[in-house]
Amino acid sequence: MNLTPYEMVGIGAAVAAILMVGSGHLRVNLTMYALQTVLIAVETGLYAYSKHEDHFYFVAAAIFLVKAYGVPRFLSWIIKHIEVRSDPGTVLPTPLVMHLSIILFGLSYLLACQLPAPGGHVLVLAGASAAISLVFTGLLMMLTRRIALSQIIGFLTMENGIYLFALTQTEGMPMMVEMGILLDVLGGVMIAGLLAFKIKKSFEHIDVTQLTRLRD
Amino acid sequence: MELLLLCLIPIAMAILVFAVEPIKFAGRLVAGAAWVQLAVTLALVHPVLFGWKESLRPAPEFQIDRLAAAFLVLTAVVIACALSHAHVFFLRELNGPHPPGRRHVHVIYACSLLFLVSMSAVYICDSLGYLWIAVEATTLLSAPLVYYSRTKNALEATWKYLIICSVGIAFALLGTIFIFAASQHGAIVGGSLRISDLCAVAPDLEYSLLRLGFIFCFLGYGTKAGMFPLHSWLPDAHSEAPAPGSAMLSGALLNCALFCIWRISQIVVASRHPLLSFDLNVLAGTATVVAAGLFLIRQHGLKRLWAYSSIENVGLMLVAIGLGSGPLFFLQAVNHSLAKVALFLLSGNVIQASGTKALGELTGIMKVAPVWGVLFAMSALAVTGVPPFGAFISEWLILARSVDCRLWWTAILLIVGLSLGFVAVCMHLGRILLGSPKPGVEPFRPLATSVIPSLLVLACLILGLTTSPRFFHVHWASNGFGM
Numbered sequence: 001m002n003l004t005p006y007e008m009v010g011i012g013a014a015v016a017a018i019l020m021v022g023s024g025h026l027r028v029n030l031t032m033y034a035l036q037t038v039l040i041a042v043e044t045g046l047y048a049y050s051k052h053e054d055h056f057y058f059v060a061a062a063i064f065l066v067k068a069y070g071v072p073r074f075l076s077w078i079i080k081h082i083e084v085r086s087d088p089g090t091v092l093p094t095p096l097v098m099h100l101s102i103i104l105f106g107l108s109y110l111l112a113c114q115l116p117a118p119g120g121h122v123l124v125l126a127g128a129s130a131a132i133s134l135v136f137t138g139l140l141m142m143l144t145r146r147i148a149l150s151q152i153i154g155f156l157t158m159e160n161g162i163y164l165f166a167l168t169q170t171e172g173m174p175m176m177v178e179m180g181i182l183l184d185v186l187g188g189v190m191i192a193g194l195l196a197f198k199i200k201k202s203f204e205h206i207d208v209t210q211l212t213r214l215r216d
Numbered sequence: 217m218e219l220l221l222l223c224l225i226p227i228a229m230a231i232l233v234f235a236v237e238p239i240k241f242a243g244r245l246v247a248g249a250a251w252v253q254l255a256v257t258l259a260l261v262h263p264v265l266f267g268w269k270e271s272l273r274p275a276p277e278f279q280i281d282r283l284a285a286a287f288l289v290l291t292a293v294v295i296a297c298a299l300s301h302a303h304v305f306f307l308r309e310l311n312g313p314h315p316p317g318r319r320h321v322h323v324i325y326a327c328s329l330l331f332l333v334s335m336s337a338v339y340i341c342d343s344l345g346y347l348w349i350a351v352e353a354t355t356l357l358s359a360p361l362v363y364y365s366r367t368k369n370a371l372e373a374t375w376k377y378l379i380i381c382s383v384g385i386a387f388a389l390l391g392t393i394f395i396f397a398a399s400q401h402g403a404i405v406g407g408s409l410r411i412s413d414l415c416a417v418a419p420d421l422e423y424s425l426l427r428l429g430f431i432f433c434f435l436g437y438g439t440k441a442g443m444f445p446l447h448s449w450l451p452d453a454h455s456e457a458p459a460p461g462s463a464m465l466s467g468a469l470l471n472c473a474l475f476c477i478w479r480i481s482q483i484v485v486a487s488r489h490p491l492l493s494f495d496l497n498v499l500a501g502t503a504t505v506v507a508a509g510l511f512l513i514r515q516h517g518l519k520r521l522w523a524y525s526s527i528e529n530v531g532l533m534l535v536a537i538g539l540g541s542g543p544l545f546f547l548q549a550v551n552h553s554l555a556k557v558a559l560f561l562l563s564g565n566v567i568q569a570s571g572t573k574a575l576g577e578l579t580g581i582m583k584v585a586p587v588w589g590v591l592f593a594m595s596a597l598a599v600t601g602v603p604p605f606g607a608f609i610s611e612w613l614i615l616a617r618s619v620d621c622r623l624w625w626t627a628i629l630l631i632v633g634l635s636l637g638f639v640a641v642c643m644h645l646g647r648i649l650l651g652s653p654k655p656g657v658e659p660f661r662p663l664a665t666s667v668i669p670s671l672l673v674l675a676c677l678i679l680g681l682t683t684s685p686r687f688f689h690v691h692w693a694s695n696g697f698g699m
Contacts, residue, residue, distance in 0.1 A: 115425075116401065116424060116425060135390070142379075142383065148375070151379060155379070155382060155383060155386070158383070158386055159386060159389075162386060162389050162390050162393065165390065165393055166396070169393065169397050170393055170396045170397045170400060170407060171400075171406075171407075173345055173396065173409070174343075174345060174409065176345075177343070177345030177346065177409065180345070180346065180349035181345075181348070181349060181352075181389070183349075184349055184353060184356065187353075187356045188352070188355075188356055188378070188382055191356055191359055191378060192375075192379070192382075195363075195371065195374060195375050198371055199371055199375065202367075202368050202371055203368060203371075208375065208379075211372040211375060211376070213369055213372055214369055214372055214373060214376075214451075214452045214455070216451070216511065216514065216520065
């Protein structure tokens, strides 16, 4: 099976995400998240090149600057200050989560086959399965980790998957919408990061599974 | 131009408020700005509200129809009332045993105004993309309201609120993309996110994608609305926010999320398979009412009690949306919002005076401050739908309508859920109001803190006495399900 560069980059992002859940070290997670987002920015650039839609170059640049550079820098600053290096995970051991996410990648392919193909678009299957796999991987990361920061990274991975899905299935959302979403995600990460800081300060740990004071 | 007008005052005031150092003055300024904003909103939307115009189009991707206009006004009223009361509330807080930092109160004021802008944006968006952006912005701007007290509990509630709602809303984004993709299959060249366009071509939308999109959006916005079983953030957030903040969350934010579900449902109702919206909304709504009724029985916190009562009302509104009746949805929303805002503000007074939220320790409010006691009882009864308050009529109409549609089980389960809720609320109410008060409970300016709640209770009463059920018969005929 010959893959075009466009498809390879999309699947590369999904593989980077799978490698990301395979490690419990927050630094490794963050690096793999940055790599995955860089690949998504490249994918957007390739899309702009192949479709001759210049405004997507702008979207690609914004993704690179905000999500692949700015957000990881901010999160790594937080990791440095809260002095937490790794995430022990909840129920499932980390390697098992990675294997599970590989199985989910296969499932994503099957799900992508079920989708009606968008008109006039070739070879959309690889992109769609990579996108769905990213969403699954992000969700899995949120479900199986303890540390607040891993939850943020998981959420960002999910959001990357949703963006990739929009890019491959719908030829991208209108640019204003795309920018608004980026702004919201940036705001969300800032607030969540600051809250993680405060959690560390007042609870002296950052394990969100232990946040169980409030109940009926 | 109209858009600028709608957001100029709150945004300007949100920046300006940081420059006003005395909290007393800042509070008055913010409350004044909220009332001016209400006047601006009314001036802008009154042609649509009175039916002189079909809809307003302030900008290409924005549209205000009659229901949206009504909700815009309701939101502005809720925020204006909550902020007017907040002025007295924060004065007491600053003189209380655990005074917050002055900066924190400034942040609350600024965020409330921006929160109002983001909620107004939800009602005027005609694009599903902008709708999503506005809803996510409401989450981000209301998170500081929940985090107000800076305690461990507040931190936990804020974290849960932010993460659960963000993940839920992420699913709604996925749903939005599915609907966008559905429009590209022959319906509209290049696809469209505009709700008005999508409704117009709904029968041509690719159905399997539309169905997926609807389900994802429903779950996503449903999380934000506190639909069972995705409601877990709601009682925590409502209980930890300061009373005016809880009032805004319950009285304005929940309507916003439900309005999104209404918009998406409109597209499905216009498509080839309208029953999808009907089934999903009615089922989720009924389950939410029954679950909330059961949860209401064993509650230990005063504000958590009202939070679950909000969830019960969300269920009722979902049923109204499922029945396809916009006016009924609004009637239930307006009655719930007004009564619930009064109730949360009064609960704030009671909690400040007695220094605890625990239901077991709150007694004898009637003896401490009879004005509060009477208003408290009236607004609690208004929320549970006792005649002659307005909620009785809207609940009655929802039940009548579901019986008309031959939804016997829905009607029976709704009655069971509502009765459970009523009994539970009355039980707790009796304990709070009657009995002998604990020593040291001192009411703070009982009259000044009762002005806004009494106006709201009066409004509920007037709504109950003047709403004519016949008004709704006009809309019953245009029920899109052929029933």
